[in-house]
Amino acid sequence: MSGDATPVLFGGLYARGEVAAAVSDRAWLQAMLDVEAAMGGRRVRAEQLDLEQLGRDAADHASPVVPLAKLFAETHAGATSQDVIDTAMMLVAKRALVPLLADADAAAGAAGLLARRHRDLPVLGITLLQPALPTSLGMRAAGWMTAIDEAAAALRAAPLAVQMGGPVGKRDPAMAAQVARELGLEQPLLPWHTDRVRPARLACALGVLCGALSKPARDVTIAPGLREGDPDPAHPRGGSSAMPHKRNPVAAVSVLACTRRTPGLVATMLASMEQELERAAGAWQAEWGTITELLRLTGSAAAWARDLLEHLELDGAAIQAGAGPNPDLGAAAALVDHALEERAR
């Protein structure tokens, strides 16, 4: 066993961008150490500890905090493993959301640029996968943009709060206030040791963002006239091992490979909300790996979607030809302008 659970061989697909590092085993450990420090403990860097030994010791407690707590014997007093893990989970999420939302915003911005640029480019609309009536490519891209923007806004609003409940969830809130201040997290009304609305809402917001990211990816794989560009022309991608003439939609496929894995993970988080009394036996412990995967896959999807939309190429003549002569796109243009104005605010 080596030092990190980040996917490697499939990491190009599932762990693109900066979120993977922000949710790595080491990042989790650092977050736990930061929580201990915020409670008044000394500052320890994750690199100073033996991650693998901690992992082995964790098996004796169904928790990685019990071995850790020994290092902070005095300041940990009054806290429980769950305080550290739950608060660390929120801190990991807060940190991972920075690059994640940056990539999502960039993806939406790139879609917005396409919408502006191709505001008046007619394209044959396709409904139920059959040719339908003309619309504009700008209209299609504006739809990509608003969906990602809406989903990102909801994710940004997901409540991330400290957990300082003590052994059975009734700890004095003074420590919660201190840790919240220290770590830049919210202070909750009550300890939420078995009130899992926060992790569940976070998971849902990630799942919804994945859905929004999947849509342009799916469109690019099937829409005539759209193709992926090469971010680095000196280093073309998408070649096929068996068919040299072929150019594969690598970014779109990678977005979809990530986003298709998330609905089941959200379901796991929701099913985990049924937690017994003052600490759940199983449902709580199932959250850690699940939220980690969710953050990593959503982060990877956002990074790939940004790549896809920032380098999208199109065959304007073919697209326009498909739409037939002189379609009336006035309403579409007005809608696109309206959506772009709203975004600019």
Add this chain to the structure above:
Amino acid sequence: MSGDATPVLFGGLYARGEVAAAVSDRAWLQAMLDVEAAMGGRRVRAEQLDLEQLGRDAADHASPVVPLAKLFAETHAGATSQDVIDTAMMLVAKRALVPLLADADAAAGAAGLLARRHRDLPVLGITLLQPALPTSLGMRAAGWMTAIDEAAAALRAAPLAVQMGGPVGKRDPAMAAQVARELGLEQPLLPWHTDRVRPARLACALGVLCGALSKPARDVTIAPGLREGDPDPAHPRGGSSAMPHKRNPVAAVSVLACTRRTPGLVATMLASMEQELERAAGAWQAEWGTITELLRLTGSAAAWARDLLEHLELDGAAIQAGAGPNPDLGAAAALVDHALEERAR
């Protein structure tokens, strides 16, 4: 085939309360008719139409609106099936949320009453299903209350908007404004024909509320000293067919029977966000039954949870004895007071 898809034999479990009627086939049809009326069509009541014939005709179009549209030939012009179905879905949801949120609020209120009443009643906290340290029953009930309140607030904030995109999603927004005004729904920035953030967020909020409702139900099934009361003493419930002495936790079991069915449904809605181009072939059509089930099951869970919490009985002496002598519950009492004050605002 008869007139309605509401469960009957299992309806006592899965379709309690008023939400079931609000999401019935007839309610969906009425919502579609109301959308047509809001677009300027004549007012038609669902009872005037042959629901079963419509259902049969719908099979020729993978949509129940195509046969309906013939009735509104003039005013339907410019709209598409999806406009009617999506807007009707939002209208059905808006109407169903009224009794659903009333039951959820009543459940939270009942939990709040328990929290106030048993603010100082010691109870042995149970973590990982093992006896731990004392807390108060009020603290436990306050946790139930805040979780339901948080989840209900998020559901109340779910964005419900009209859809008026026309055949390929670029319709002039004037009609959207009119229909939004008429039906009390939001007007979206753009048509959202293949931007499914709204239905997905609604689904997620329902799933999260189910999770919050499941928690007190699970607790009641396992916590010593808690038992279900009889809403109607003249009509006792919970008897067993095989063991006359036994008293089953009917309300708690029914809450759980509903809530355990919802995470998978949320996953279906999230997976359905990957919608192709200007109208999806399959993913969109999968939403209708799924959101209906989600609303019905969440509504039933809320009605059962309200019933459970409004009539919860407890054996105070046994509960207090379990907690040991004179535990310090000062912090717990302050937290409970704080949560109750916040709710009262």
Add this chain to the structure above:
Amino acid sequence: MSGDATPVLFGGLYARGEVAAAVSDRAWLQAMLDVEAAMGGRRVRAEQLDLEQLGRDAADHASPVVPLAKLFAETHAGATSQDVIDTAMMLVAKRALVPLLADADAAAGAAGLLARRHRDLPVLGITLLQPALPTSLGMRAAGWMTAIDEAAAALRAAPLAVQMGGPVGKRDPAMAAQVARELGLEQPLLPWHTDRVRPARLACALGVLCGALSKPARDVTIAPGLREGDPDPAHPRGGSSAMPHKRNPVAAVSVLACTRRTPGLVATMLASMEQELERAAGAWQAEWGTITELLRLTGSAAAWARDLLEHLELDGAAIQAGAGPNPDLGAAAALVDHALEERAR
């Protein structure tokens, strides 16, 4: 509330074919009555009972059998609600699988016919949704066939057994043997009151079949040169409400609308396997509606897939042109022949 939970307005999509009737509320009630009869009770027809009253009474017990058991006071002795419901669930499944598998077999047969007929018709293979190398249409159709056949065989092998455990799962197996004989179900090694391998395997097999059925439906929506035929030319379908020139892939979309709803339902059944001690509080009761939906949706998908494949039309010239001149399809033809021979055994 009326007499049946079968979808009506959306029934054309979600409840096509004969499975819907076989899993209706009335069919469930009849199965329960048949179980009581097999235990030695008198024969009662579902029509003789008031389904809605039973549904209402069921709410007092979180079980529809408790009110029913009163009708069979003597012969029901020794049994428990769970015996009746679990055995009825298996009986409902057994009955529903008859039309379900007939439709699946017909769908596979129709795919086989296409494979034979178009064994040598070149078609441009499409990988990652990009043009790739030639294959034959027969090869593609043979793949549809074998997948459906494999999945149907696995479903046929799903173990359907009686449950006769008595109140806590330790009933003398003599009654199990009698009921198994009477109803044509297997006799299990032990009562399986909280061993849910059987319902879970049934659910999984249904989910896998849905996956196999979804594949040709997806292909038909996107493959150039394939289009849906009209089962009844006097009654054309697939017209659009907004675009008269358009022909929608109604059967394919309907297959996908059903199949996309099932993975989440399978997950619910799997999550329900964690059942407490001698009877679960919630997980068991969540199964009833879930397995009913799964059977109905899989049945509908099979009926629609059969319709799709039996009437598939194709534009042979266009298909052949796409594949380029004289591709070598020898290996493909041999594989198709081989698969067809295996099926004929």
Add this chain to the structure above:
Amino acid sequence: MSGDATPVLFGGLYARGEVAAAVSDRAWLQAMLDVEAAMGGRRVRAEQLDLEQLGRDAADHASPVVPLAKLFAETHAGATSQDVIDTAMMLVAKRALVPLLADADAAAGAAGLLARRHRDLPVLGITLLQPALPTSLGMRAAGWMTAIDEAAAALRAAPLAVQMGGPVGKRDPAMAAQVARELGLEQPLLPWHTDRVRPARLACALGVLCGALSKPARDVTIAPGLREGDPDPAHPRGGSSAMPHKRNPVAAVSVLACTRRTPGLVATMLASMEQELERAAGAWQAEWGTITELLRLTGSAAAWARDLLEHLELDGAAIQAGAGPNPDLGAAAALVDHALEERAR
């Protein structure tokens, strides 16, 4: 990034036993290399290659095989990335199932030993989490055993076959025969590049086994008189960081932490069956990480369940007292004997 995606900090929970190593990035790479060798390429050990570089290169192709294929330029001819990945996936599964099934069998065997030993020990049966009627502890343990055995048998029967379809799925089956022979996998009727019945059935069988393993774990957390033993008395586990007197059910909680994560993963695999034409864009690529997680979590659950059941302790006097005086357990004993005899065959 380091060399392996196996969880570390949470690895004690999620990656116990030998399955984790068998599904690691390195094991996947080795399996791919073994497939290349079976096709006639030279033998290469995974340690000879730079896993991280391969992972980075994979991002240019949405596939880790394209960079790999360059190493096997001659012998890879005629194959496609999918041939290597799909066959490697089956080989990884085949290898991982060895320790996985060994642990599952040992868990069932330990349950069988408990059934035999406590065949006549009365215990109060608990239904709907309420005290019900007496049964025997042996009966309960026999139920654990048969469920695990049934699920393990179904998993053992999951069809694992080579994939040798070439670029569009029509490759001459001679190579498939050779590779199947070489690697000990089945030769399929046809290439199954977009017929995903095999991976889906494997996933389902893993999910069902998790369900069977979760049941005794849940029971141990709630049944009076059952408690976890210490595999190594010199190294006691289950201590709490905040409550020194407390003994936590570490193994049971760990089983549940794993098993609760799998239903959503199975749903992902089922949803991935809808694969387009000759190679899917997204659905196929989503399988790799999902099946890896499923194998690892099921393996960990099996290792933990074995640990739990092999060291289960009980308070016989307390258990017997709960059941009341002289219950008739004759039928239970006969059933237990019957189940044990069947297992011994």
